[in-house]
Amino acid sequence: MPTQSKTALVTGITGQDGSYLAELLLEKGYTVHGIVRRSSSFNTSRIDHLYRDPHEADTRLFLHYGDLTDGQNLTNLVLDVQPDEIYNLGAQSHVRVSFDAPAYTVQTVALGALNVLEAARQLSKTKPTRVYQASSSEMYGDVVETPQRETTPFSPQSPYACAKVYAFHQTVNYRNAYSLFASNGILFNHESPRRGETFVTRKITRAATRIKLGLQKKLYLGNLDAKRDWGYAKDYVEGMWRILQHDEPDDFVLATGETQTIRTFLDYAFGVLDLDWNDYVEIDPRYFRPSEVDLLLGDNTKAKEKLGWEPKTTCKELAELMIQHDLTLAHQELKRTSN
Ligand code: NAP
Ligand code: G4F
Numbered sequence: 001m002p003t004q005s006k007t008a009l010v011t012g013i014t015g016q017d018g019s020y021l022a023e024l025l026l027e028k029g030y031t032v033h034g035i036v037r038r039s040s041s042f043n044t045s046r047i048d049h050l051y052r053d054p055h056e057a058d059t060r061l062f063l064h065y066g067d068l069t070d071g072q073n074l075t076n077l078v079l080d081v082q083p084d085e086i087y088n089l090g091a092q093s094h095v096r097v098s099f100d101a102p103a104y105t106v107q108t109v110a111l112g113a114l115n116v117l118e119a120a121r122q123l124s125k126t127k128p129t130r131v132y133q134a135s136s137s138e139m140y141g142d143v144v145e146t147p148q149r150e151t152t153p154f155s156p157q158s159p160y161a162c163a164k165v166y167a168f169h170q171t172v173n174y175r176n177a178y179s180l181f182a183s184n185g186i187l188f189n190h191e192s193p194r195r196g197e198t199f200v201t202r203k204i205t206r207a208a209t210r211i212k213l214g215l216q217k218k219l220y221l222g223n224l225d226a227k228r229d230w231g232y233a234k235d236y237v238e239g240m241w242r243i244l245q246h247d248e249p250d251d252f253v254l255a256t257g258e259t260q261t262i263r264t265f266l267d268y269a270f271g272v273l274d275l276d277w278n279d280y281v282e283i284d285p286r287y288f289r290p291s292e293v294d295l296l297l298g299d300n301t302k303a304k305e306k307l308g309w310e311p312k313t314t315c316k317e318l319a320e321l322m323i324q325h326d327l328t329l330a331h332q333e334l335k336r337t338s339n
Contacts, residue, residue, distance in 0.1 A: 007031045009081050011068060011116065012089030016194045017134070019046035021087060021237040026050060026060055028241075033081045035066040035074075035090065046194050068112025071119070078119035078129075085244050087132045088116040091160075094198060095138060098160035099290050106163045113167035117174045117182060130181040130244045133171040136164045137188040137229070137255070137296045147299040150186065150251050157291040172251070181249045185240050188255035188298040191318055192233040193325035200262060201230065204269050205322040209330040211280055212273045215337075219280050222287025224262040227295045231256045232313035232321075242307040255298020256311045268319035273327075 008025050012018040013034030025032050036044065044051065050061050064081075066073045068090045078086065091109045092098065098105040113133055120131045140148045141157035156162045168184050175182045195202035200221070210216035231254070239254040270277040303309045313321075 005029055006084040007033065007081060008085045008087060009033045009078065009083035010087045010089060011035045012091060014043050014046055015089060016192055016196065016233050017237055018089045019194055020234050021089065021240060022047055022050055022061065024237050024241060031060045033062045033064060033083065035077065036063045037067055038065050068115060069107050071115035074115045075119040075122055078123050082123065082127055083129055085130045086116060086120055087240060088113055089134045091134065095158050095160045096289055098158050102159035105159050109160060109163035110166040114170050117170060121174060121178050121180055124180055132240055132244050133167055133182065133184045135168045135184040135186045136161065137186060137298060138293060139165050139168060139186065140296065141293050143295055146295065147257065147297045148253065149299040150253055150302055157293050175249050183243050183249045184251040185243050186251060186253045187236055188229040188231065188296055190231045190233040190236040191322065193322050194233065201265060201322065204266060205319065205326045208269045208273055208275065209323060209326040212275060213330045213334050215330060215333060218282055220282050220284035221262065222284065223292055226292060227259040227261050229255045229259045229296050229298045230315045230318060231311045232318050235311045235313055239303060239307065239309045242309050246307060252303045252307065253298045253300055254303055254309065255300045256315070257298060257300055258315065259295065259297040260315050265315070265319060268316050269323055272320050272323040
């Protein structure tokens with residue numbers, strides 16, 4: 001049941017988190033504006049089910065072309081839309097890719113966040129607004145304490161993580177310098193059936209289901225020993241929303257408090273299909289990173305106590321629901337190829 005009548009602006013609305021967040025905000029009665037990059041092919045598949053005919057009277061989702069690297073466009077949009085809440089989720093979000101495209105990653109992740117904050121500052125001169133910055137556990141990098149919490153020092157290990165550290169500090173700076181309501185969510189890895197197919201969990205669940213149906217023979221991966229604190233994206237967007245409903249701006253870790261190796265995720269995923277991953281997985285050094293983050297494990301105490309947020313889905317349950325979704329896709333693919 002709708003409980004709110006606020007307006008939100010979401011960057012990165014076509015991504016995994018943006019799509020779940022848009023769903024949540026629409027359910028809560030928000031009017032939602034999303035920024036979409038112009039692409040030569042359609043890039044809105046994750047939100048098409050939310051996007052009704054704009055001539056319908058009750059449409060509450062509006063899409064605008066834009067790009068985080070275009071500050072003028074962002075400021076114009078923010079001043080036009082007058083959002084009560086801005087969620088900055090847009091990013092070149094792939095850590096391995098950030099080593100290949102460091103400057104582009106910095107432009108979208110670091111300067112993009114600055115552009116969002118500056119646009120919000122302009123709006124805040126005439127109307128209060130709140131900003132959520134999608135910060136990342138990757139900032140902890142070569143971790144100096146375990147579990148990682150809000151006070152743990154950062155030690156970034158990739159161009160992506162360095163850019164996120166900049167965005168984190170700039171968010172705090174705009175809060176201190178301009179009294180802007182600007183908060184960081186420091187989110188540990190979160191996955192779903194909508195996860196991009198080059199992130200390791202989805203790469204595994206897509207491959208396992210295709211192997212099961214004979215559509216693929218092998219799965220090539222990199223480092224299987226890294227440990228990640230994996231949660232379900234749908235749980236995490238609820239946490240983002242709660243961060244902006246808090247009575248004061250602050251920074252919060254969202255995590256499950258459990259960590260697993262890639263090998264354990266392989267056990268969970270292939271196990272659902274009664275397969276032994278050792279028969280199919282091969283190591284390809286192309287997927288190694290110039291510097292790796294070996295261990296991430298978050299402490300969500302502050303979010304539990306101050307926001308009443310906690311994750312509802314275990315890593316094993318997450319692997320199962322991703323496998324069920326990808327099995328349906330694999331069956332559809334098999335049907336298409338055998339016709
Ligand atoms: P994602 O699926 O990769 O989505 C990224 C979104 O950013 C897409 O909508 C993408 O548009 C958009 N984007 C990329 N470059 C852009 C640009 N220059 N201008 C405007 N939009 C741009 O990422 P996600 O997993 O949903 O993550 C959301 C945010 O949380 C990201 O900032 C990510 O770095 C951060 N984060 C994610 C995790 C995680 O585990 N998922 C954890 C911590 C933090 P296209 O669809 O056109 O590519
Ligand atoms: O799934 P990944 O690519 O996620 P990564 O690097 O942890 O980053 C994700 O989570 C961050 C939060 O901590 C976000 F900020 C970021 O935007 C992104 O969503 O890799 C996870 C682990 C790494 O240790 C990687 O080396 O899996 C290892 N891995 C092993 N083989 C692989 C592969 N990763 C990928 N992507 N592909 C492989 O073949």
